[in-house]
Amino acid sequence: MDFSTALGKLMDYASRYLALKKRNEIYARNTVLMLLGRESWEECAAVYEGEPLAVLLDALTAEIDEAEREKVQDAVMGAVMLSPAEVEDAFSAHYAKSPADATDWFYRYCVASNYVKKxxxxxxxxxxxxxxxxxxxxxxxxxxxxxxxxxxxxxxxxxxxxxxxxxxxxxxxxxxxxxxxxxxxxxxxxxxxxxxxxxxxxxxxxxxxxxxxxxxxxxxxxxxxxxxxxxxxxxxxxxxxxxxxxxxxxxxxxxxxxxxxxxxxxxxxxxxxxxxxxxxxxxxxxxxxxxxxxxxxxxxxxxxxxxxxxxxxxxxxxxxxxxxxxxxxxxxxxxxxxxxxxxxxxxxxxxxxxxxxxxxxxxxxxxxxxxxxxxxxxxxxxxxxxxxxGLFILPGRLVEQLGALKKAIAAGSLPPELEEFRLLYDEIGQMDGDPDACIREELASICERMLQNTAVxxxxxxxxxxxxxxxxxxx
Ligand SMILES: [Zn+2]
Structure with missing residues (x-):
């Protein structure tokens, strides 16, 4: 996607999902240009068609140094969304309907602004x-x-x-x-x-x-x-x-x-x-x-x-x-x-x-x-x-490691580099059934034992x- 199309789509997205007012559109777009180090764009009336926001943001920041890209994308979204005071006012208006209405609106808004990485x-x-x-x-x-x-x-x-x-x-x-x-x-x-x-x-x-x-x-x-x-x-x-x-x-x-x-x-x-x-x-x-x-x-x-x-x-x-x-x-x-x-x-x-x-x-x-x-x-x-x-958040490295463990279980032997997983390997070896289901049950069982460790x-x-x-x- 070229830069100008991405910018046109982003502005359309902001007016639909981030409550960007028509009157603020020119100013917000010029702020985005400034943040991206650009002086102009090819005017177009691109329409947002449900693309993942990441696709638009990546197209906009393709020429930005990779180390800076995430911060610049955050700044771009910050430029096309409501100000803190406007968010607070909208939240209060929804709260007058019901507390759940207010938090639902606010959550959806934070997902739409890409703050919550849903x-x-x-x-x-x-x-x-x-x-x-x-x-x-x-x-x-x-x-x-x-x-x-x-x-x-x-x-x-x-x-x-x-x-x-x-x-x-x-x-x-x-x-x-x-x-x-x-x-x-x-x-x-x-x-x-x-x-x-x-x-x-x-x-x-x-x-x-x-x-x-x-x-x-x-x-x-x-x-x-x-x-x-x-x-x-x-x-x-x-x-x-x-x-x-x-x-x-x-x-x-x-x-x-x-x-x-x-x-x-x-x-x-x-x-x-x-x-x-x-x-x-x-x-x-x-x-x-x-x-x-x-x-x-x-x-x-x-x-x-x-x-x-x-x-x-x-x-x-x-x-x-x-x-x-x-x-x-x-x-x-x-x-x-x-x-x-x-x-x-x-x-x-x-x-x-x-x-x-x-x-x-x-x-x-x-x-x-x-x-x-x-x-x-x-x-x-x-x-x-x-x-x-009772809601466990385990580290991302486990996706790879458990994949390797599953292969080891299928092969019937634990390679030396997975020796740390001996406990899981042995316990899963005692279980019957689908390997993925066994790994899930084993993880849940270890989580239970971890909680028991913390019981005073x-x-x-x-x-x-x-x-x-x-x-x-x-x-
Ligand atoms: Zn503090």
Whole structure:
């Protein structure tokens, strides 16, 4: 496709899908010419005919240095879309119809602007294991096998913007954020904003971010903010990573939540051990039938759900049980934290508290309640909020590696270069059936065992014993 046809089609696309106004068309086109280092184009009335956006953008930037191309394409899209204030106004207008109408519109808009890379995401393999866990292989996101590197990837030396999720990233070209748009709201007396993740793990995956660059924390104010979020967006779930290093959160420097429009596998889990507490007669509570340690607290009274959550979270933060390796604090700092995640179940607020510990030992230098070394070939990164809820994001390299493993299984011998996959090879060898189905089941089974590694209590009886100390009793 020649340059001028691509430009004509892009302008038509922008007027149809990005709400580019007729009155702004000339100015927007001239901005695109400037960004591409051009002084003119051959005027044409090309019509957008459903081509993948990438085809138009590649044609427009064919002469741009390859290293710069992605950033320039982002800038081009940023030039033909609505401004942040216009997006905010449109979001409010849709919100007046319904919260779901607003988030649906905003998500579609972010896909149309190419900020959310949906076409790439749709190519990621995804399946559900017989144990209910959802496994995706993310080919678009780089793998951080070193947790320290993962941390440094998000912190910024020198200060502007202070981190990768500060609102100052909106339109910030060095990070390819010309197409980033965010929308504002208030949670627990504080100003927050929402943005969708460009490489989201599930439908409408996004983050709610505190407008202030203030460190992650999980306390009473967090629970209040989560409840306010549900009042504003009752069709979403929302949660946050534990506010300690190595147990999920990669951006600890900036207070934020994660959530979106898909109900994750853990939400379907049932209560295995119902609990009561004299202070909270109106709440349904219990230990969840799930692979890691989770307590669910449910009720129509948001204040009571928050109070019970805070009681348990605080009790856990100082809980000591050396026989189980649970040390709340030592010379390396604090080790116990919770990941809360909430959704609406009809009129009831449903809080799920996931218990985490980042303590290490000489046997497990990456963490006792971390994925154990025999599974690092599948995943070494820490298990975050989304995976703790049963949606796994495995590294893209596995597509090639599992393909090679499948050949090895068919050939009946494991070549030396695949020796790391011995565990999978042996276990799949015990299974019957279609090789692809066996590999999928094996992956889901390993994900289950990885979650069990992160369980701070290995039995419901141990969890119940812990909760007894905070005044809970088994019904
Ligand atoms: Zn920040």
């Amino acid at each position: 076409a790439l995401l749709d190519q990621n393999p995804r399946f559900t294991g017989s144990n209910g866990l959802v496994v995706t292989i993310n080919r678009t996101k780089p793998e951080f096998r070193d947790p320290k590197k993962a941390m440094s990837g998000n912190s910024v030396k020198g200060g502007y913007p202070k981190c990768s999720i500060c609102r100052e990233n909106e339109g910030y070209s060095p990070r390819g954020k010309r197409t980033l748009r965010t929308v504002s709201f208030t949670l627990a007396d504080g100003k927050w904003f929402w943005q969708f993740s460009p490489y989201g793990y599930f439908y409408q995956h996004g983050i709610a971010v505190n407008e202030r660059h203030t460190p992650m924390h999980v306390d009473g104010a967090t629970f209040a903010a989560l409840m306010d979020f549900l009042d504003a967006f009752p069709h979403y779930f929302i949660g946050c990573n534990a506010a300690l290093p190595s147990i999920g959160g990669s951006v600890l420097a900036h207070d934020h939540f994660q959530g979106g429009g898909e109900m994750l596998p853990m939400f379907a889990a049932k209560v295995a051990v119902p609990l009561r507490h004299d202070r909270f007669p109106g709440l349904e509570m219990g230990i969840l039938d799930w692979f890691n340690t989770v307590v669910r607290i449910e009720g129509e009274d948001a204040g009571a759900v928050m109070a019970a959550s805070e009681l348990i979270a605080n009790f856990w933060k100082s809980y000591r049980n050396e026989a189980l390796g649970l040390i709340p604090e030592d010379e390396n700092g604090r080790h116990h934290a919770v990941s809360p995640t909430v959704y609406m179940n009809g009129r009831k607020y449903c809080m799920n508290l996931i218990f985490r510990s980042n303590i290490t030992s000489s046997e497990f230098p990456d963490g006792v309640f971390h994925v154990h070394p025999e599974f690092h070939i599948i995943k070494k990164e820490s298990i975050g909020l989304i995976e703790a809820q 209590f290995k039995t419901h009886a141990e969890t119940a014993e812990f909760l007894k100390g905070a005044g809970f009793y088994v019904e």
